[in-house]
Each structure stands twice: as C-alpha cells, then as structure tokens.
Amino acid sequence: MLLKPTKSDYVNIVFYSGKMIGLFGALLLIPFFTAFLIGEWNMMFIFLLTFSICEIIWMFTDKYFYTEKDINWLQGMMVVTVTWLLATLIGAIPYYLSGFWGSYLDCCFDVMSGLTTTGLTLVQDLDHLPYSVNMWRHLLTYIGGQGIIVLGLTFLVRASRGVIKIYVGEAREEKLLPNVVNTARAIWFISLSYLIVGTVVLFISNVLIGLEPLKGFFHSLWIFMSAWSTGGFAPMALNIAYYHSLIIEAVAFTIFIIGSFNFALHWAVWTGNRKEITRNIEIASFTITVSLSMLFAASALIKLNLYTDIISMSRRILFQVGSAHSGTGLMSVTVGQLANQWGEFALLGLILPMALGGSACSTAGGFKALRIGLIVKGIFSEVERLIRPETSVVVTYYHHIRDNILKDSQVKMAGIVILAYISIYLLGAYIGMFYGYSFVKSLFESVSAGANVGLSCGVAVPAMPAIMKLYYILSMWMGRLEFASVFALTGFVVSVIKGKGK
C-alpha cells in the first residue's frame, strides 16, 4: 500500500533543505567579494541580494520547521532533490539580473549546467562578462563537482545516522572513511589541495604567455575549477583555444583526467596505497575505453584528411577525446570547427567516450568506468559459467580499493543505470530531430547534456527551442544525480496524489 507523506516527512525535508540553501547562500559571498575588489558595484549589490534571500529562506525554515528527528531514505533523497532545484532557481538570480542571459530559463539552464558540471552554456557576450559573474559560474561548477550536499555535510549537519541517506542521494556511494561527515571532509581536503597546486601551475603558465597577473590569477583559478570538476566552462568564448598555448592545454588535460578519478582512489593514493592506481578496475576500464575512443576518432580524422601532420592531429584528438571521456567539455577547437569541419563521422567518435564517462564517485558523468568494468566482468563470468561443468561454482573477483566478489545484483544494477542513461540520450536525440537537427548532431548534444560533458556542436545555443532547454536541464540533472533522487521526486509526487493515510 502506498502511504501519503506525513507531516514529519515534510518537516524534515524542508528543514534540511533550508539548511543546505543557507550554506549555498554563503557561497555567494565569494563572487560578492570579487565584485567588491574589482569594483563591479552593481554586481556586488546583486550578489548581496541573492545572499540575503538564501539566508532569509534558511532562517524561516529553521524557525518554523525545526526538528531533531533523523531522516529516512525517501526524505534524504527529497532533500537532495529540493536542494538542487532551489539552488538552480536561486543561483540563476545573479545571472538574470546581470543582463547577459536572454531569459530566466537560460539562466536556470546555465546554473544546472554548472552544478552538474556539464559546461553547456547559453550566456551571451561572454567576452564582456563581469569578473564576479565568471567567478559565480566557475564556483558553481566546482561546488557541483564535489556536490552541494557533500559541502553541506562538511560544515553543517551533525553526524547522525541519517546523513548517509542524503549523501547517497547525490550519487555518492563510496565511503572514504567510516563516518560520512569525515568522508565529505576528505573529499573537500583532496579537492582544495589540488585547487592550490593546480591554480599555481596554471598561474605560472598564464603569466608566461602574457596575461596580466590579476587576470592570470582569475583565469587560472577558473580553468582549474572547470577542469578539476570536469565542468567545461571557460572565461572566454573561444574556450581553451583562446590561450593558443600547448602548456595550458597540457595542464588542463592533466587536471581533468585526475579530476575524473574516483575520490576513493584519490584517498587510497593519498594515504600511501599507490599500487591502487595500477590495480583498480576503473583505471583499467578507463584506459582501455580511452585508447579505443582515440583510435576511433583518429580513424575518422585520417579519413577526412583534416590535419596535415601527426602532431597537430594527436594534439586535437588527445585533448578532445580526453575531454569527452572524462566528461569535461573543455574545447581546444571551436564549436564551428567541431560542427562544420570534423564531420559526423568524427562526432560519432566523440559520442562514444562522452556516453561512457569517467569514474564513479568522481566529478565526471556518463555510464562510469566502474559500471562498464562490472558489466564486462559479468559477461566474462557468464561465458565461463557456460563452458565449465554445471556443478562448478564460478566466482569472479574485481579490484576496487580492495578485492571484491562480483555479485549478480551489482551487474544487474549497473545494467539498469546504463539503460537509463541510454534512454535519456535517445529521447534527447529524438527531441532534437523533432526540431529539425540532424540525428548525429541531436545525439551528440543530447549525450553531452545527459553525460554532463558539455562539448557542443552548435545545437545548445540561446535560440534553441524552450522545450529542448527544459529537456536538457532535466537530462543534466538526472545524469548527475544518477536518477535516484529524480525517481524519488516522482515517487513522492505519486504518493502525495495517490497515497493513503492522513
């Protein structure tokens, strides 16, 4: 029997979501101070206004929905869902008031794109955008990569038993440490450590190529945030191609590949277990699929005879396939070049790595290397079972942080999630074709949104139909949260309408 949500359900969801929004609001102080330092006075007031709105929401929910009850699974999932939706709507306010977006829907699109680390953007006149707005764009990507909830757990919620339910709701399953709050802190420790190192290296590179120190600092910070979170935003419209620098490309490449690794793997390496890099099933799976994707893309470009020398071609393939596979979306070629020069064959070569994605419990999207590894192991295990005598018991192991026995339920779950991803990719392609785009371009953009990649062949532009914008928002959201929280929202709405009880 389906039960109607109780008052306690609503209270818990509103109370914890309010806390998360309060913290999300505190993040607005970073672009606020950026605006203050640079002298962007109107933007400073816009960020102050948005910050105040968040804090008023938090104080209101804290006063009228205060509770000390622990939360259950459904409530945990709903907290994630409500937080992400509210963060998108509120995070879009500074965009809208800045005047650089065509509509509020476009602003919500960009916030969702940032939070889900997708990188598709509908901003207009990016090259004249205020520093503080660029700071907000990249900060959203950085926070979204680690997770809004992960950030919330780090600072706010006490370590009750229920917090694991919110943590899992944000597509995080790995526990680096026995305690979820400590796990969240470990994730932030890793990310902030890399932030310092990555920004310094990029800053040196940027100053060497001739950027002014202040601008060089901001660009370095933003490119790091974008690359580490496998986001894809860049401060300039030409994206990475703006810098005309092999060094910047190489550093960004290194950062987004490392960023696409599982936080559990990072933690294992940080705590001295360096052998994990060579033994981990995700790294093996990722290396094989990246290599195959590069070969596929290379064959397409060789057939097109686009590049006259092997170095030029390798540089483009390495960066673009790496960017696609890790779910980053940074571009060393322009959108026009990708759409008109690379051709549909080469686009197909990028669709595959985009769909596959990076590691589980990382900032990357897509199927995830762990699931692909599990499915491949599952297939081999099934073949082995067929060729062995009926009485024999086949036990398959895989290595992920430790040696694990492969269970049928894991393979089944991996299959279901992959099927769900394929569904959103294909539905997006269908909608694109409905509005007159070619199949390959529609599929490319749909996979890019659903797998949270952000590469674009020119479909996701401000002029695209509102239905496509709405679908891409939903697709990015479902892809990032790996469907669980979105299904929970559907279930919650159904239980409100059809459930029995008081």
Added chain:
Amino acid sequence: MKKFLLFLFVLIVLDFSGNVVFAAYHVKINELYASMKKYDGKQIRIEGEVIGDIVYHRDGAWINVNDDVYSKRSIAEGNKPKGQNSGIGIWVSKEDAKKVKFKGDYFHKGDIVYVEGIFSSNCPKHNGDIDIHAKKFMVVKQGYEIDHDINLKLAMISMGFFIFAASGYSIRRFRITRPGYRRVKA
C-alpha cells in the same frame, strides 16, 4: 581599353594605407567557420573588436578579435542579448600587437581593428590551430573605458533585504544563546 582598365580597377582595390592589393574576401568570422574549405588558405579581410589579452610568443603575438554584434556595443555598455560571441585568433607581429591600446572586457571597449591576412583552418605553423596570419593590421577606431553607473534602485532593494536578513540573524542568535532556551519543534 578604358573598359579593360575599369575592369582591372574593380578587381584591384586600394587598402587603407594606399597600397594596391588583389581583392581579399571581406567576411564575417561566423562565415569563415561555416565555409572553412572555401576560405582555407585564402586572403581575407575582417574588422572587429580586440578581446581579452594579447599572448606574446618569441616571433609574434596572438590577438583575439570578435566581429559579432557586441563588437559595436557590448552588453556591458547596455546592449541587449542578441546571440553568442564570434571570434578568432589573429597572429600578428609584436610591433602590430603593440598598436592595440584597449582590449575588450567588462570595463573596456576594445580597439576596433582591420585585419587582412591568410585564413587557415589547420595552420601548419601553429599545430593545426584555426587562425588568420595578418599581413596588414591597423587600429581603425580606438576603444575606451566603459562607465558603469550605480543602479540606485538595485542598491536600495539589495540593502533592504540585507538589513532584514541581518536583523533576523541577530534576533535568532540572541534567542538561541539565552540560557535555558529550548527550541520549539515543528
């Protein structure tokens, strides 16, 4: 004979500095991206705003030029959103790069430059970059600083919300830190 000379004159145009050159395609950057094969290796002319930064190398410099609608009036100057940026990297000599005084961003309207050069969709000198190697480069209109007046209405609304939030927070702090205070559960 006169007709022939007139025909030749049409084919040959005078550039701004008075030098005689064979006709170069005057194109928009978006058109270059849309028809790369057509313009690859051809001499083209563009006019647009210098954006962002100048990146110096040993034997030249990169300048990024936009020729979109915002190169005339950016959103920072009050224009409405009318599409996304459209720009390309221009490879110029260091001497030419030094002619640029203003580079476009939120606080500046960049110099408007005229560029005539060879378009490459796969530049052999720059590892396959898409670029224009400038043969002629000149600033046709100098940029300027953009004034941003403070929006008083926005400032007052923003401060009003902030004062409301700050007061609420102070009252909350005062209440919950009182000895013996017990919070009311929903």
